[in-house]
Amino acid sequence: MKRIFHTWDKWECYPAGFYENKPPRDLTDEQAVTAYSDFLRDIQTFKVALERVLGEWPNSCEHYLSNERMNRIAWLGQAAMCIHTGIPSRFRGGYNRLTDDEKQAADLAALDALNAWLVGEGEEPLTLETAGSKTEMDLY
DSSP states (O other), rough: OOOOOOOOOOOOOTTTTTTTTSSSSTTHHHHHHHHHHOOOHHHHHHHHHHHHHHHHOOOHHHHHTTTTTSSSHHHHHHHHHHHHOOGGGGGGGGGGGGGGGHHHHHHHHHHHHHHHHHTTOOOOOOOOHHHHHHHHHHHO
């Protein structure tokens, strides 16, 4: 896939708070991490938020989802959390509180969203194995 670049000022995720260091409202850091895990467990809500990311953040999606060298599944999860709750990606550690089955369900939901975006861009859909980041270690 051809990499699509946008400068940070064009990313919709930036003004939405994706890169903030503090949780929104009066949440503590611990509450934000817990909210992230609770959000990922609610697959239906997670899927709705993923659809919002694809529809409302076109520049961010192009910039991040065209980058095969990063974990696009993780970015989609963090983006969905941010667009739905305003909680920044910094609190993504909530993913590690999920059971293996919950992680699998969340990853598959994000994969469905990634594949919807890829197909819309004229690309072939991926599996969880092929959707992984292609780091230097993976390339050689």
